[in-house]
Amino acid sequence: MALLDPARQVLVQRRPSGAVHGGLWEFPGGKVEPGETPEQAAAREIAEELGVEIAHGDLHPVSFAVGQVAGKPQHGQAGAQAPRPLILLLYATRQWQGTPRAEQGAELQWIALEEVSQLPMPPLDYPLAEALCRHVPRP
Numbered sequence: 001m002a003l004l005d006p007a008r009q010v011l012v013q014r015r016p017s018g019a020v021h022g023g024l025w026e027f028p029g030g031k032v033e034p035g036e037t038p039e040q041a042a043a044r045e046i047a048e049e050l051g052v053e054i055a056h057g058d059l060h061p062v063s064f065a066v067g068q069v070a071g072k073p074q075h076g077q078a079g080a081q082a083p084r085p086l087i088l089l090l091y092a093t094r095q096w097q098g099t100p101r102a103e104q105g106a107e108l109q110w111i112a113l114e115e116v117s118q119l120p121m122p123p124l125d126y127p128l129a130e131a132l133c134r135h136v137p138r139p
């Protein structure tokens with residue numbers, strides 16, 4: 001999810017060290033749970049991670065990116081897991097209720113849209129950042 005402020009900045013969060021892609025910056029969000037729509041999952045994850053509420057009608061699809069889940073070595077296995085497909089959906093919003101804060105302890109920063117791609121990010125977040133720049137018109 002891309003939370004956008006009036007100064008054309010977007011909120012990004014840092015993945016915890018030790019996690020897959022630990023220490024890298026990403027758009028907040030998470031996985032769709034069984035029975036959820038992607039929009040419901042996005043709103044739920046943002047509420048859990050940032051403590052803000054987003055109305056369904058304020059979610060705007062921006063782009064998607066397709067790749068593979070980075071596998072972690074499993075106990076009892078010599079190598080990494082078999083690759084699994086990963087599809088990331090990016091929505092954007094300018095409207096939310098509350099003030100974003102790191103409910104789960106992640107480091108947060110507001111950053112200008114054009115600077116997002118200079119951050120160290122997991123691979124699929126780069127094309128999403130580029131799509132977001134194109135999606136949000138310059139003043």
Ligand SMILES: Nc1nc2c([nH]c(=O)n2[C@H]2C[C@H](O)[C@@H](COP(=O)(O)OP(=O)(O)OP(=O)(O)O)O2)c(=O)[nH]1
Pocket residue numbers: 019020021026027029030031067068069070071086088122123124125
């Ligand atoms: N944002 C992002 N995540 C990626 C990429 N490649 C990749 O394997 N991942 C993984 C990291 C996470 O395991 C998963 C994204 O799920 P998530 O946002 O719920 O991350 P998470 O670590 O909180 O989830 P979990 O596995 O602990 O349940 O996808 C990528 O390019 N960008």
